[in-house]
Amino acid sequence: MTDIFEPEIVAFCCHYCAYTAADMAGSKRISYPPNVKIIRVPCTGKVDAIHIMKALEKGADGVYVAGCLEGDCHFKTGNLRAAQRVRRVKALLEEIGFDSRRVEMILMSAGMGERFAQTAREFTEKIRELGPNPIRSAIQEQARRAAG
């Protein structure tokens, strides 16, 4: 039997929009893949490039940062800063030959429960198509070799 690849996805979600949208999805009984692990942040502006890189380095198959719609940031421009940082991380990943499609910035409002679920489904499917994070495979291979 072939194992179905279940990606592990880290979603940095802004407390004021995406996190509330996830809550909204739950209230509306809209299901989304359990592959998405949510990390609540006070604003996506708090998400640093190193947080995204560490998630990938530790083996996450995909990472997305979900912030408020343009002009709606509770802290004015945190979402725009986050988008710039995501672009920077994507460029760095390209430089080391790592598929930058594993990282995305997504915008939504607190009321978009359906969009949150849809984003989670679409991103999960995209990562499933890309396959496992090659770093994770390398870490597992090393662990196997170390165990003899």
Place this chain on the structure above:
Amino acid sequence: MITAVRKPMEEIIACVSPYDRILLVGCNECVSVCSAGGRKEVALLSSALQMHFLKQGKTIEIREMTLERQCDPEYVEELVNYMDGADAVLSMACGCGVQTIAARFREKPVFPAVNTTFMGASERQGVWSERCQGCGDCVLGITGGICPIARCSKRLLNGPCGGSTKGKCEIDANVDCAWQLIWDRLKALGLEKRIEDVIEAKDWRTSRDGGPRKIVREDLAS
């Protein structure tokens, strides 16, 4: 501050790939302020290198350190306990920091991870511009606080030249004409007449024309 930008990853990877244990050293001064080689950038570069080598099936050990000031021997001394555990040093400081480490630890290869770029000031968040070329004979006092050496493309002491158009330099429409800025500033100060004073030819011996420079303060030197 001294500004710098990270070198392309390809170049950094080529430098460190023969080694298994890297000491990656940042600096808490200028390169931290211009977000090129401070603690955050050290962490980011370390992570990127780890990911690259893991993908190649190679494990490398990277120790991250960020010194208070890499151009100062007393802070570089803090590395002494970590050198035995490193095959090579990768420095994210300016060229001064890299050379201070290289001079102290002569037996270790030291590689720069940034290109030191210029002495500049912060224009706004994320934007730095050249402001000083360290000519050794400052003329800011007679040019309204705007440096024609660093900011005029031709380093003219008596400008502007014919390439100044609507306040911009002929090399690039986004570059301000330094002499336009000097004129505007002198006018604001009520010192327009000063533009007619001829600034005499500069003695460049205080600059690089005199070879590598040194400051010796006898009251401080030990």
